[in-house]
Amino acid sequence: MSTLAAKVHEEDHGDHHHKETFMTKYVFSQDHKMISKQYLITGLFMGIIGIAMSLLFRLQLAWPEQPFGIFEVILGKWAPDGVMDPNVYLALVTIHGTIMVFFVLTAGLSGTFSNLLIPLQIGARDMASGLLNMISFWLFFLSSVIMVISLFVEAGPAAAGWTIYPPLSALPQAQPGSGLGMTLWLSSMAIFIASSLLGSLNYIVTVINLRTKGMTMTRLPLTIWAFFVTAIIGVVSFPVLLSASLLLIMDRSFGTSFFLSDIFIQGEVLHYQGGSPVLYEHLFWFLGHPEVYIVLLPALGITSEIIATNARKPIFGYRAMVASILAIAFLSTIVWGHHMFISGMNPFLGSVFTFTTLLIAIPSAVKSFNYITTLWKGNLQLNPAMLFSIGLVSTFITGGLTGIILGDSTLDINVHDTYFVVAHFHLVMGISALYGLFAGVYHWFPKMFGRMMNKNLGYIHFWVTAVCAYGVFFPMHFIGMAGLPRRYYTNTAFPYFDDLANINVLITVFALIAGVGQLVFLYNFIHSMFYGKEAEQNPWRSNTLEWTAPVEHIHGNWPGKIPHVHRWAYDYSKPGHEEDFVQQHIPLKEGEEEMHH
Amino acid sequence: MNIVLIFSVLVLIAIALWQITKIFELSQVKKVNTQVADDNDNDWNGKLMFAFLIFIYGITLFSFWAYGDVLLPDAASEHGVDYDNLMWISFALIFFVQTVTQAMLYYFSYKYRGQKGKKAFYYTDNDKLEFLWTIIPVITLAGLILYGLYTWTDIMTVEENEDALVVELYAQQFNWKARYAGDDGVLGDANVRFLQDFEGKNLVGIDATDPNGFDDVVVQELHLPVGREVIFKMRSQDVLHSAFMPHFRAQMNCVPGMITEFAFTPSKTTEEMRLDTDVVAKVKKINKIRVKKSKKLVASGDIGLDPYEFDFLLLCNKICGASHYNMQMKIIVESSDEFENWMLDQRTFAEVIQ
Numbered sequence: 001m002s003t004l005a006a007k008v009h010e011e012d013h014g015d016h017h018h019k020e021t022f023m024t025k026y027v028f029s030q031d032h033k034m035i036s037k038q039y040l041i042t043g044l045f046m047g048i049i050g051i052a053m054s055l056l057f058r059l060q061l062a063w064p065e066q067p068f069g070i071f072e073v074i075l076g077k078w079a080p081d082g083v084m085d086p087n088v089y090l091a092l093v094t095i096h097g098t099i100m101v102f103f104v105l106t107a108g109l110s111g112t113f114s115n116l117l118i119p120l121q122i123g124a125r126d127m128a129s130g131l132l133n134m135i136s137f138w139l140f141f142l143s144s145v146i147m148v149i150s151l152f153v154e155a156g157p158a159a160a161g162w163t164i165y166p167p168l169s170a171l172p173q174a175q176p177g178s179g180l181g182m183t184l185w186l187s188s189m190a191i192f193i194a195s196s197l198l199g200s201l202n203y204i205v206t207v208i209n210l211r212t213k214g215m216t217m218t219r220l221p222l223t224i225w226a227f228f229v230t231a232i233i234g235v236v237s238f239p240v241l242l243s244a245s246l247l248l249i250m251d252r253s254f255g256t257s258f259f260l261s262d263i264f265i266q267g268e269v270l271h272y273q274g275g276s277p278v279l280y281e282h283l284f285w286f287l288g289h290p291e292v293y294i295v296l297l298p299a300l301g302i303t304s305e306i307i308a309t310n311a312r313k314p315i316f317g318y319r320a321m322v323a324s325i326l327a328i329a330f331l332s333t334i335v336w337g338h339h340m341f342i343s344g345m346n347p348f349l350g351s352v353f354t355f356t357t358l359l360i361a362i363p364s365a366v367k368s369f370n371y372i373t374t375l376w377k378g379n380l381q382l383n384p385a386m387l388f389s390i391g392l393v394s395t396f397i398t399g400g401l402t403g404i405i406l407g408d409s410t411l412d413i414n415v416h417d418t419y420f421v422v423a424h425f426h427l428v429m430g431i432s433a434l435y436g437l438f439a440g441v442y443h444w445f446p447k448m449f450g451r452m453m454n455k456n457l458g459y460i461h462f463w464v465t466a467v468c469a470y471g472v473f474f475p476m477h478f479i480g481m482a483g484l485p486r487r488y489y490t491n492t493a494f495p496y497f498d499d500l501a502n503i504n505v506l507i508t509v510f511a512l513i514a515g516v517g518q519l520v521f522l523y524n525f526i527h528s529m530f531y532g533k534e535a536e537q538n539p540w541r542s543n544t545l546e547w548t549a550p551v552e553h554i555h556g557n558w559p560g561k562i563p564h565v566h567r568w569a570y571d572y573s574k575p576g577h578e579e580d581f582v583q584q585h586i587p588l589k590e591g592e593e594e595m596h597h
Numbered sequence: 598m599n600i601v602l603i604f605s606v607l608v609l610i611a612i613a614l615w616q617i618t619k620i621f622e623l624s625q626v627k628k629v630n631t632q633v634a635d636d637n638d639n640d641w642n643g644k645l646m647f648a649f650l651i652f653i654y655g656i657t658l659f660s661f662w663a664y665g666d667v668l669l670p671d672a673a674s675e676h677g678v679d680y681d682n683l684m685w686i687s688f689a690l691i692f693f694v695q696t697v698t699q700a701m702l703y704y705f706s707y708k709y710r711g712q713k714g715k716k717a718f719y720y721t722d723n724d725k726l727e728f729l730w731t732i733i734p735v736i737t738l739a740g741l742i743l744y745g746l747y748t749w750t751d752i753m754t755v756e757e758n759e760d761a762l763v764v765e766l767y768a769q770q771f772n773w774k775a776r777y778a779g780d781d782g783v784l785g786d787a788n789v790r791f792l793q794d795f796e797g798k799n800l801v802g803i804d805a806t807d808p809n810g811f812d813d814v815v816v817q818e819l820h821l822p823v824g825r826e827v828i829f830k831m832r833s834q835d836v837l838h839s840a841f842m843p844h845f846r847a848q849m850n851c852v853p854g855m856i857t858e859f860a861f862t863p864s865k866t867t868e869e870m871r872l873d874t875d876v877v878a879k880v881k882k883i884n885k886i887r888v889k890k891s892k893k894l895v896a897s898g899d900i901g902l903d904p905y906e907f908d909f910l911l912l913c914n915k916i917c918g919a920s921h922y923n924m925q926m927k928i929i930v931e932s933s934d935e936f937e938n939w940m941l942d943q944r945t946f947a948e949v950i951q
Contacts, residue, residue: 261854264789344857347753375705377718382642401691452632483843493923
């Protein structure tokens with residue numbers, strides 16, 4: 001049936017054009033290419049807010065006793081005379097985390113590239129449902145708007161940490177941010193989850209049903225494998241966060257006691273009986289941990305594609321790469337308890353989660369070694385996208401290795417919730433996924449906007465970012481090992497931590513330079529969009545199908561027939577061919593083997 | 598005013614970038630600039646890759662050299678020794694892997710930087726290699742998991758026994774209280790409902806109908822006898838808190854509505870810790886910083902800082918609101934005689950509510 005539908009679809013589109021108005025083309029577009037641009041630009045906008053927030057609280061951490069005029073300018077009454085209010089510090093940390101994890105690295109990364117690449121790389125005219133796709137974007141947009149609005153409410157935005165553990169998040173008496181700010185946070189997230197589910201379902205259906213002739217699952221580029229599996233993880237785990245949010249909304253607004261019990265606050269015994277915050281932690285991390293891979297897998301998929309293309313070499317161990325994506329996806333749903341070793345849950349559960357967690361190191365190690373082997377004896381074209389991809393492998397290793405410490409329940413006891421954790425997850429998922437996002441933008445910019453980004457600015461951007469990323473997060477391991485907890489407004493309350501002050505200054509200096517470095521990217525992005533050099537059809541000489549489509553975006557992606565696929569995506573430098581790449585739609589030569597194992 | 602300043606700086610940066618790109622473009626007039634990396638780009642970026650490897654090693658060594666002394670001193674609890682051993686073994690392992698893999702990654706990036714006309718080696722699979730780097734992590738991790746779980750079970754198994762000291766840690770926004778079980782060794786029942794009894798003197802909500810509670814002692818400074826097992830029962834009255842005692846390698850969340858547990862045996866007294874060479878060095882360094890700060894404060898008419906003396910810390914390590922950063926309690930570990938003497942001076946619950 002699906003083949004029949006695809007056939008009709010194919011004949012339907014070919015060369016006749018729909019009448020498009022400004023509204024249907026640029027705003028309520030159902031075209032996956034336009035939607036992917038909308039995701040990217042919204043994501044980048046949110047990213048600017050998220051990164052700017054981190055710079056504000058880094059200033060506070062480096063010079064806690066120093067008033068900053070800029071605090072008052074930006075934060076207004078929350079920073080009288082330039083002295084930041086502790087509640088606002090917590091709000092900044094909270095919203096920074098929320099925005100970066102969900103709005104930038106989930107929607108901005110996966111939303112952008114799943115939308116752009118799934119139809120183009122599998123050879124489809126568009127997503128299975130353009131309408132759902134459009135609704136998915138606009139729900140995401142709406143949730144972004146609500147999140148931004150929450151920054152302006154009287155008592156301040158949510159400030160309970162991005163994990164919003166109750167009772168802190170449930171009781172407005174506990175902190176001002178748990179009033180209207182938290183209500184908006186929860187509404188925004190509920191809408192975000194709806195958007196994510198619509199998107200994910202669409203990706204799954206499209207990958208399963210709309211592959212062009214010859215595009216078997218084993219010929220899929222690794223990007224598509226990554227997006228496909230990511231979508232499945234999303235569908236499995238995001239609804240659980242929705243239920244946690246709904247139960248929390250019930251506790252907050254309708255007096256139920258799912259997560260609350262025996263509370264005395266501000267001179268009053270509250271009526272809540274029998275609930276448990278630990279239940280919330282379970283529900284939250286049932287999404288929260290897979291979320292790490294929802295963020296990371298697309299970045300790894302993008303990296304696989306870019307490393308193979310620019311190394312002019314097949315990705316090493318394609319089957320192992322697919323198997324490790326599947327293994328990581330499966331394991332990711334049974335490791336959530338490693339966030340809760342010392343939450344008060346039964347220690348026996350702790351040992352189970354230690355076991356499952358450390359197993360993840362195995363597919364991760366396989367992936368890392370396979371990337372490294374792909375570089376070996378390559379002919380590396382060091383484009384900015386390639387640099388970011390190599391950078392990703394590097395931070396993925398550095399950050400991943402400290403996961404062996406944190407995933408071990410015993411060792412977690414003393415580094416849990418310290419800066420060691422902050423260093424770990426920023427490297428392994430924050431920086432790595434951000435590198436994936438940048439790599440993707442540099443690589444597919446010509447596909448998205450028909451122009452090239454400036455490579456020299458790209459190089460400046462990469463090297464500044466790469467040095468600063470290590471400069472910021474490497475020393476952070478040490479202040480964590482010194483026992484300094486995260487989410488402290490200032491460390492001056494403990495003379496014991498006085499000797500960490502100079503490290504905090506160093507970290508902030510690197511962070512500020514990194515922030516300026518991102519302006520280079522922003523400038524390059526906007527400038528190239530309008531004035532960049534016009535792109536050729538296949539500038540990176542890549543094998544995948546998106547580069548067989550014309551530079552000019554047309555509805556339906558290919559004029560005429562959709563190309564058929566005859567080989568896998570990684571025939572780079574294959575012996576017996578003159579060029580060092582053979583595109584997927586080119587038939588095998590007489591006697592040519594497809595790929596040898 | 599500030600906004601104007603920031604804005605103009607941003608504009609200036611944008612102009613600078615525009616000019617830099619123009620210069621790049623103008624300096625490359627002869628070639629067609631495709632914005633795709635050419636041999637020249639591959640060459641200098643490849644070399645930078647190698648330099649970056651040295652940078653990573655450099656920052657690692659620098660951090661150890663410059664910040665090695667901020668790390669926690671040796672554990673002051675019995676299980677802490679096992680903890681530290683496991684930590685250093687894991688660290689040695691990950692440092693080895695880090696050093697080798699980063700070297701390969703960046704060296705290959707440098708060595709195989711592209712040249713026009715060169716063809717890469719078509720190499721898709723090698724089952725033996727892949728098996729090798731699957732099985733080695735499996736074996737290593739199996740070892741680590743077993744060692745870790747053995748230690749974990751050891752630390753987390755809390756057995757009630759006559760000899761142990763039972764202490765309740767009671768968390769609230771934004772301070773800690775401790776309750777000792779008294780002569781009977783049993784903590785009286787407690788609930789937040791009783792907090793308002795006795796005109797607020799019932800600091801941790803002890804149930805006055807439970808006779809076990811009368812000899813309980815509630816204090817704001819935690820004293821522990823050295824060499825005796827302490828079983829902590831954690832409670833919270835409002836939001837989540839976490840009782841973090843880094844020097845003892847001990848941490849457990851305090852959850853409203855339930856009682857959580859953690860037990861350890863302090864192995865060093867506060868006095869002994871103050872004589873530890875690492876601690877002495879650290880205190881000296883901290884005081885140097887504080888003297889410097891004091892000078893500045895005094896110069897501007899404020900009061901200078903007191904010199905710092907080492908004490909064990911109990912910190913809150915779960916975000917709990919505005920003053921989360923300052924939710925602390927002093928822990929004093931002393932000989933059991935000193936501990937008993939101190940206990941004699943404390944008032945029991947029965948005495949407090951009379």
